[in-house]
Amino acid sequence: MFANYLIGLREGLEAALVVGILVAYLVRSDNRALLPRLWAGVGAAVAVSLLLGAVLTFGPRGLSFEAQEAIGGTLSIVAVGFVTWMIFWMARTARSLRGELEGRVDVAIGAGGWSLALVAVFAVGREGLETALFLWTATRATGSTVEPLIGAMFGLATAVALGILIYRGSVHLDLRRFFAITGGLLVIVAAGVLSYGIHDLQEAGILPGLNSLAFDVSETVPPGSWYGTLLKGTINFSARTTWLELLAWVAYVVPVLTIFIRTVRPARPRTSAVPVPAHSGS
Amino acid sequence: MRRPTQILAVALLLVMAACTSSEDAFPIDVRSSDDTCEVAPVTAPGGTLAFTVTNDGSAETEFYLYAADGTEIISEVEDIGPGLSRTMTLKADPGSYITACKPGMVGDGIRATFTVTDPG
Numbered sequence: 001m002f003a004n005y006l007i008g009l010r011e012g013l014e015a016a017l018v019v020g021i022l023v024a025y026l027v028r029s030d031n032r033a034l035l036p037r038l039w040a041g042v043g044a045a046v047a048v049s050l051l052l053g054a055v056l057t058f059g060p061r062g063l064s065f066e067a068q069e070a071i072g073g074t075l076s077i078v079a080v081g082f083v084t085w086m087i088f089w090m091a092r093t094a095r096s097l098r099g100e101l102e103g104r105v106d107v108a109i110g111a112g113g114w115s116l117a118l119v120a121v122f123a124v125g126r127e128g129l130e131t132a133l134f135l136w137t138a139t140r141a142t143g144s145t146v147e148p149l150i151g152a153m154f155g156l157a158t159a160v161a162l163g164i165l166i167y168r169g170s171v172h173l174d175l176r177r178f179f180a181i182t183g184g185l186l187v188i189v190a191a192g193v194l195s196y197g198i199h200d201l202q203e204a205g206i207l208p209g210l211n212s213l214a215f216d217v218s219e220t221v222p223p224g225s226w227y228g229t230l231l232k233g234t235i236n237f238s239a240r241t242t243w244l245e246l247l248a249w250v251a252y253v254v255p256v257l258t259i260f261i262r263t264v265r266p267a268r269p270r271t272s273a274v275p276v277p278a279h280s281g282s
Numbered sequence: 283m284r285r286p287t288q289i290l291a292v293a294l295l296l297v298m299a300a301c302t303s304s305e306d307a308f309p310i311d312v313r314s315s316d317d318t319c320e321v322a323p324v325t326a327p328g329g330t331l332a333f334t335v336t337n338d339g340s341a342e343t344e345f346y347l348y349a350a351d352g353t354e355i356i357s358e359v360e361d362i363g364p365g366l367s368r369t370m371t372l373k374a375d376p377g378s379y380i381t382a383c384k385p386g387m388v389g390d391g392i393r394a395t396f397t398v399t400d401p402g
Contacts, residue, residue, distance in 0.1 A: 001364070003340065003341055003342045003363050003364050004342075004363035004364060004365070004366070006342070007342055007361055007363050011361075062369060062370075062371045064357075064371070064372065065355075065356075065357040065358055065359075065370070065372060130360075130361065133361070133368075134361040134363070137361075137362075137366050137367070137368050138363065138366060141365055141366050141367070144365075145365045147364075147365055148363050148364065148365045148366050151363065152363070203355055203358065204355075205354065205355070210353070210355070211353050218387075218388045218389070219388075222386060222387075222388055223386070223387040223388060224341050224342055224386045224387055224388070239388075
């Protein structure tokens with residue numbers, strides 16, 4: 001039962017994390033009106049995943065391995081695109097905070113609202129099909145044992161609870177810290193999703209190098225352990241990481257994090273103290 | 283709402299187009315425990331094969347079908363928790379293959395050879 005619990009937790013954690021941050025962002029930026037769109041995106045992704053999963057589990061047709069990996073890999077890379085867009089969107093908001101230390105952020109999101117719903121769709125849908133297939137398999141087993149289904153549901157519930165904790169924890173941070181922490185976290189999450197996508201495509205034989213490992217720490221961090229599960233579920237840490245995955249991870253994190261920090265960090269010499277005129281000497 | 287709906291519809295069509303049929307598939311039973319991997323039978327006729335993998339162990343397991351070189355993945359099925367069974371359906375050409383259960387998702391797995399013969 002514990003192993004099934006961990007699978008549920010692993011599959012749900014990353015989506016819960018991203019959605020938690022999205023909700024916190026909308027609340028902090030006074031865009032609560034957009035929350036229904038966000039939940040519509042989440043709901044659509046969950047519904048489609050469950051529907052497809054049921055058709056593939058109970059119908060006469062299954063999904064070929066190549067198709068499943070290609071879908072997983074492609075959705076992951078698309079999801080990275082959307083999350084990256086969101087990171088810089090948040091960063092621009094953070095920059096608009098300059099000189100406004102404790103004020104509210106009024107950001108006109110406008111057309112960005114639907115893109116935001118799409119971020120939710122891909123964050124949830126990326127692993128949605130895989131999770132749905134697992135859930136329906138557990139449901140089908142209920143004839144002989146209900147333990148796997150109970151374990152899986154508790155795992156998913158824990159993931160959702162952790163997402164709520166992320167929301168609660170971040171929503172009370174002061175704004176600057178809020179953007180720095182959630183944005184930084186999203187960069188690491190997105191990089192993990194990218195290398196996960198690369199791994200899927202390597203498994204499908206679409207990309208080469210599945211067996212040239214950069215490191216293998218599966219003795220120290222067993223994928224079946226609770227800490228291995230947490231690392232996999234949040235930042236997609238893989239105990240056996242290929243060179244191509246590592247390369248993609250570094251190639252994403254270094255520039256994105258650099259640009260993010262530059263965008264968020266206030267230009268200190270000019271705006272460190274609001275009342276003091278910046279150009280007093282000239 | 284139009285854009286997300288369209289994207290989801292396209293995704294649905296793509297998934298449906300990539301399906302494999304398990305009708306008329308040759309059934310193979312795999313029982314994976316924490317330290318064994320029993321595949322029966324170990325010979326099958328070329329065509330559509332359906333490996334039904336049951337996890338009798340206490341750790342999560344995965345099942346792989348490799349090419350004869352033992353590295354190229356022909357097919358795999360993941361997320362098989364204790365007490366669950368999942369079916370992996372694929373089209374296999376005649377030749378030698380390697381099967382592997384990976385209880386705990388670590389290492390090379392418990393491996394054995396598997397033969398696909400010319401369909402008679």
